[in-house]
Amino acid sequence: MDLQTTALAIIAIPLLGSLLIPILGWLRRGKLTGYVAVALIGTAHVLTWTLLGPAMAGTVVSFKIPFYGNMVNLSLTIDALAAFMAFTSSLIATLIAVYSLGYIEHGDHEPEYYFIVTLFLGAMMGLVFSTNIIFLYTFWEISALACWRLIGYFREPDYIWKADKAFLVTFGGAVLMLLGFALIYGQYGSFEIAELKGKPIGAIALVLILAGIFSKSATVPLHTWLPDAGVAPSTITSLLHAAILVKIGLYGFARLFCNGLVIPHAWHKWLLVFALASAFISACAALQETNIKRLLAYSTVSQIGYTFLGTATGYVGALLYIMAHGIAKGGLFLCAGIIEHGTHTKDMTKMGALFKKMPITGTAYLICALSIAGIPPMAGFFAKWFVISGMMYGWYRIIGTLAILTAVLTLIYMLRSFHTIFLGQSRGEAHHEGAPVMVTVVAILAVLAILVSVFLPMPYALAKVAAAQRTIFSTLAALGR
């Protein structure tokens, strides 16, 4: 298969294949749905492997399937950025889908769960390859509506309210972003990112588009829906935090502003300040939390702030960050799922001394937590290193120092959560290790968190190619360094 067919297949297999799942549910074959979903998502992931070689060699393939006038075309671009994102997201999503087999009980809503998870991944795959703004937006919104149904999966009244909140905040941001796109269309007459390359963007359009990006990637002050979304099944929070949803905002930023439109110089510093404030404030919030999933959610908000710092300073760092954070945070949420199944609570103060009962989960949690905190030799260390050194080279010394301070806070709350959950006195009754399939997935993610740093040259090379393909915008370039 050539690259075009592969890319189309990667999008179409989960997106259209997901429609099989409700049909299975209708035929009362609900128990099969999980395996079908794993097969669909897994196939898409395996196909992304074939993109890595050409992407690493620097190949860029763009093609257009005309749709409506010169306005809406299905334009796909396969470059290093797209291949990197598709590979990372689908890898984590495959593992999460496998874990779901042990996590989701058989029941009425099982087909809906697998249908939407598969659709969700399909939307993500569509998003990373699309370079037409309308298609980008369409996939963006499919992911929002998928997330609405999934957060409310357990159907408790306040869960539904929180699902609605997540949908409204991300939809609200997205339509503001759409208005920004309309302004751009009014100015340049095109929705093709390729045609907008290098064009400066007006201040109002920029603010509107950033509202969409920040609401999606849960950046302070539009972040509150993400901790609330912790009421979803743990697999879903894991999917939202690690593989798909918040990464969409980051990817959107990278695609639009690093490979397309140009942000005026005056804004660069404010973006950095904004991202740092988000990272710092949410790290402080995480220090206060006793609910394990809310703590991890605030930690995500904080790490996303870091990644934004990375896109603005050292692009390589940002991409490695997306991969390292995805693996580690995915692992942490899946650990939280096992813990929640075993203890029937999310309150960390009611846990304790779980390590003896759940040795594998405990070890995996520790490895992933250290990776998030940026302790070598875990993958998170290298990612953090590239981001912070990028800032130091860019003479953003105050911001860089504060970023290190935030990293220290991260280490504190991560280790403290490990201590409260796994060490010390037991404060609950009868706990047990999770189902074998769940524990295996968690162990794989922990191993990956270390393996990525062992094989660091490979993702590094790919990120380097992506950084070279980026047309413009880096604060470093702006400063002439």
Added chain:
Amino acid sequence: MLATLVSCLALLPAARVTTVWQAMGTHFAVDGLSLLFLVVVNVVGLCCAVYSIDYIGHYGGRAKFYSLLLLLVMGLNGVVLVRDIFSLYLFLEVASVAAYVLVAYNLEFDGIEASLKYLLLSVVATGMVLIGIALILMTTGTLDFAELKVALAGGAGANPVFMLAAGLFVAGFGLKAAVVPFHAWLPDAHPSAPAPISAMLSGVVIKVAGIYAIVRLFYGVYTAPAQVLRVLLLLGLISMIVGAVIAYFQTDFKRLLAYSSISQIGYILIGLGIGNWFGVVGALFHVLNHAIFKSLLFLNSGAVQYRTGTRDIREMGGLENRMRVTGVTSTFGTLSIAGVPPFGGFFSKLFIILGAVVAKQWTVAFLAVFFSIFTLGYFLYLQRRVFFGKLNEKWSELKEAPAAMSIAVVALAATTLLVGVFFDSVLRGLIEPAARVLLGGN
């Protein structure tokens, strides 16, 4: 009913040409614009007819119901096919008479009250339209669209009488379209009618009687004078805002939908008021989309009422567990009306917003965007209270709506998704020819 739909689909390839024929001393013609509205009327009409096979059982009087429904459809089809103002007025009255009776079909107090209110306000509207027609006939001596257009272009347009007539038409047809501040009848009439009739009224009647007439007159005859466009834009904004805000406070399923119709009619008028290519295409596309998703939602509300016997959304909860088809299809309607891609409603709103941006109407663009968030807000509230969630104990014995009702809603839900996915074909085949009739050339 099926026959009319098939025949109007057969006319699809002919969308680009204007066909004229004569019958009963009146000229009938099909052009792109008529065809779009014909399709809308007959698709929704067919779905409502299928739906009523099971639904009308608990009202009784099946034969009476169907003859009135057919009369309604006939009147609406007439409105979009005729070529002069007076015949348009006549067919409008035919449709309206059928609608008055159908609104009071349950023969209960609220139905009859709503019907009378509708009748009385409509009389005012038709009175104004008649005076307008008289003024025009008095000045130009003709009522034919084509001849009027020539007369207006030939300098008679400066005549203040024409602007007076234009004002009367805006008010009269605006009342028929339930534009704020002429909307008072709609929130009473639409909820008390049987569900398929609510769907017809909200989905089709207000558009044919109001929007089509306004479009035909002000774009087709008056060639879109700036003053009228400004009025339409303003009325559209007010309707969009007022309708959405009031809808937010409703606890009656069908009243909420009725107010949301007012809000969506506002979007259509905004598109028309902007008056550029994007705006008009968006408005006409929204006519199609709104007809489909709003009749879908009304039919859903009918299914819920049929099974639970209530329209109060506070008494419902978790109905998706018992009425899965209704629950899923109502989600489609919700997402489409809020403008979530890939459903049809997104593309029409996109075009309206693009129109506003291209015309540099920043405030309008911002308000249109803001109120689509608002729309999603109150429809999510509806979903939360009615379908999405744990089943209310009270309804544990509930069953899915009967087959014919489910078939109709599934057909509409599939249409709203397909219109979105294949929006390019819909635009090229149906919307653009209609917009070309209005804007000429392009």
